[in-house]
Amino acid sequence: MIIEVKNLKTIFGKKIVHDGLNLTINENEIYGLLGPSGCGKTTLLKEMIMLQEFHGGDINILGNSLSNISSSNAQKLRQNWGVLFQAGALFSSLSLAENIILPLKEYTKLSDKMIKEIVAFKIDLVGLKQSDAKLYPSEISGGMKKKAALARSLAMDPKLLFLDEPTSGLDPLSAREFDELILKLRSLLGLSIVMVSHDLRSIYDTLDRVAIIDDKKIAYEGSVAGATQIDNKFVKKFFSVKEI
Amino acid sequence: MGNISLEILQKNGSLTLKFGGEVTVYTINKYQNSLEIINTSNIKTVELNLEKVTFLDSAGALFLDIFEQDMKQRNLDFVLTCENDKILKTLQLVKNHKRDLVYEIDEKTSVLEKMGKVFYDYFTGFLSFLSFLGEMFITKLRYLKSAKTIRYKEIAYEINDSAIKALGIIIITSFLIGLVVAYQSAYQLKLYGANIFLVDMLGLSIFRELAPLITAIVVAGRSGSSYTAQIGAMKITEELDAMRTMGFDPYRFLVLPRIIALMISMPILIFVADMMGILGGMIVANVDLGISTSLFLDRFNEVISIKHFFVGLVKGPFFAFLIASIGIYRGLMVQNDTQSIGYNTTKSVVEAIFAVIVCDAIFSIMFTNLGI
Numbered sequence: 001m002i003i004e005v006k007n008l009k010t011i012f013g014k015k016i017v018h019d020g021l022n023l024t025i026n027e028n029e030i031y032g033l034l035g036p037s038g039c040g041k042t043t044l045l046k047e048m049i050m051l052q053e054f055h056g057g058d059i060n061i062l063g064n065s066l067s068n069i070s071s072s073n074a075q076k077l078r079q080n081w082g083v084l085f086q087a088g089a090l091f092s093s094l095s096l097a098e099n100i101i102l103p104l105k106e107y108t109k110l111s112d113k114m115i116k117e118i119v120a121f122k123i124d125l126v127g128l129k130q131s132d133a134k135l136y137p138s139e140i141s142g143g144m145k146k147k148a149a150l151a152r153s154l155a156m157d158p159k160l161l162f163l164d165e166p167t168s169g170l171d172p173l174s175a176r177e178f179d180e181l182i183l184k185l186r187s188l189l190g191l192s193i194v195m196v197s198h199d200l201r202s203i204y205d206t207l208d209r210v211a212i213i214d215d216k217k218i219a220y221e222g223s224v225a226g227a228t229q230i231d232n233k234f235v236k237k238f239f240s241v242k243e244i
Numbered sequence: 245m246g247n248i249s250l251e252i253l254q255k256n257g258s259l260t261l262k263f264g265g266e267v268t269v270y271t272i273n274k275y276q277n278s279l280e281i282i283n284t285s286n287i288k289t290v291e292l293n294l295e296k297v298t299f300l301d302s303a304g305a306l307f308l309d310i311f312e313q314d315m316k317q318r319n320l321d322f323v324l325t326c327e328n329d330k331i332l333k334t335l336q337l338v339k340n341h342k343r344d345l346v347y348e349i350d351e352k353t354s355v356l357e358k359m360g361k362v363f364y365d366y367f368t369g370f371l372s373f374l375s376f377l378g379e380m381f382i383t384k385l386r387y388l389k390s391a392k393t394i395r396y397k398e399i400a401y402e403i404n405d406s407a408i409k410a411l412g413i414i415i416i417t418s419f420l421i422g423l424v425v426a427y428q429s430a431y432q433l434k435l436y437g438a439n440i441f442l443v444d445m446l447g448l449s450i451f452r453e454l455a456p457l458i459t460a461i462v463v464a465g466r467s468g469s470s471y472t473a474q475i476g477a478m479k480i481t482e483e484l485d486a487m488r489t490m491g492f493d494p495y496r497f498l499v500l501p502r503i504i505a506l507m508i509s510m511p512i513l514i515f516v517a518d519m520m521g522i523l524g525g526m527i528v529a530n531v532d533l534g535i536s537t538s539l540f541l542d543r544f545n546e547v548i549s550i551k552h553f554f555v556g557l558v559k560g561p562f563f564a565f566l567i568a569s570i571g572i573y574r575g576l577m578v579q580n581d582t583q584s585i586g587y588n589t590t591k592s593v594v595e596a597i598f599a600v601i602v603c604d605a606i607f608s609i610m611f612t613n614l615g616i
């Protein structure tokens with residue numbers, strides 16, 4: 001078990017987002033968070049990566065309880081995961097290569113040659129061309145930005161990867177490529193992956209287990225195939241969308 | 245970060261490296277240090293033993309792969325001993341991805357070429373500003389023809405935002421300027437016993453130059469920069485494109501209301517600055533030089549004709565036009581990255597203040613030659 005969420009409670013003003021939410025994520029699995037819009041998927045993801053505070057219960061990640069984590073442990077924990085934001089969130093003043101180099105320079109004492117090798121490998125791994133490394137985020141397409149952002153999140157060889165809508169904004173072909181890439185990375189690098197997704201194909205193709213958040217709680221947790229069987233308004237609507 | 249160990253065994257021409265512990269991005273620099281001191285001059289085979297390695301990440305695999313290439317380049321036989329499937333897989337992964345290191349090629353450019361590029365950039369920048377002005381005037385003409393389409397509500401909002409809310413800072417700044425100018429000259433004037441001439445000096449300098457300039461500089465720093473940031477952010481979020489596709493001309497909805505609002509409010513701000521500057525001077529005259537308020541006002545009425553007041557006021561709309569159009573133009577120049585907002589906001593303030601001062605100089609020459 002790599003992540004455990006227990007009795008989580010989140011309140012924004014008067015609105016209760018999560019109330020008594022429980023879920024567990026195992027090692028080396030691709031876990032999806034699903035639910036109607038506004039149900040707090042992204043909020044939950046942000047709470048897991050310590051960008052958002054929660055108001056009750058606890059989240060345990062890699063043996064660290066987030067409700068009373070010290071700042072030095074939090075800093076260590078942050079080096080153990082990679083996060084891919086919806087729009088990439090590449091640093092616009094740095095080139096793609098520099099974006100990937102940044103954590104390597106900051107957290108390790110590697111030689112410049114070694115760093116260059118790692119960057120070149122990561123760029124090839126996510127399917128970018130080596131010549132793209134010099135480009136700046138404003139000069140590349142949305143799909144390339146996602147790949148570059150993925151390369152950046154993989155820079156430190158994290159054990160855990162968080163993906164926020166990894167295939168949104170990509171054309172179907174790139175989206176499928178991205179799915180394959182994620183599957184490949186999971187088996188090659190032994191990653192555990194948590195993602196928020198709305199892409200039905202991506203959900204069927206990549207996810208091992210899925211949690212459906214509805215009405216402040218987990219409505220279902222388990223395999224994707226099993227999700228289609230349960231009695232839930234959102235699930236029925238969501239999985240009844242015909243594939244084109 | 246984990247326990248690491250490296251055993252180096254050297255036996256008649258063969259070298260055995262036994263790696264242990266974690267070989268990861270955090271530890272490889274330690275291995276690297278010990279590998280560098282190995283002398284391979286009388287060695288024929290190298291054995292890489294990974295049996296004790298507990299964890300290998302991709303950076304570690306890269307490191308070992310580079311070592312292997314290096315040994316092969318020296319024509320040494322290379323043997324890998326490892327039974328851990330996971331580690332072998334990671335090593336294979338690294339081998340499967342080619343890594344042509346792309347080094348930046350420094351293009352040599354001569355000074356002349358660089359200068360040419362800079363001047364050409366300035367030239368195209370100037371042309372694009374002219375095209376912005378052209379488009380704005382066309383829109384202005386089109387919409388001013390029919391009063392119905394003028395966005396009165398936006399104009400009122402902008403007047404409040406960029407003028408009414410700026411009153412406080414302009415009152416304080418101009419009051420202090422009047423105070424300081426009077427205070428500095430009071431000392432000099434006292435020497436010659438020419439106390440009363442302070443009134444002439446204050447009236448002329450504040451009405452004609454200081455009040456309009458100070459107002460323009462404050463407005464450029466306050467409203468000009470906010471125009472750039474607002475419109476720049478709208479450009480990044482594609483709001484401008486959305487407006488265009490819905491048939492709302494940004495020039496009509498964003499550009500003209502701001503320019504018109506600032507052109508209306510600038511003379512009012514200058515008027516306020518005039519009053520506050522004179523008030524500041526009057527206080528110093530009273531306290532420092534013993535010129536009573538009634539004497540000050542009498543003298544003021546006598547020597548400062550109304551034309552000086554209007555000379556300052558007339559500059560207002562021109563300054564306003566420059567500040568607003570440069571601010572908005574810079575906003576429209578924002579590219580699709582966050583750096584660009586900061587860059588263009590700085591540029592907008594600097595350019596607006598520069599343009600205002602150039603414009604003021606032109607007015608100064610013009611008015612002098614016209615005998616005003």
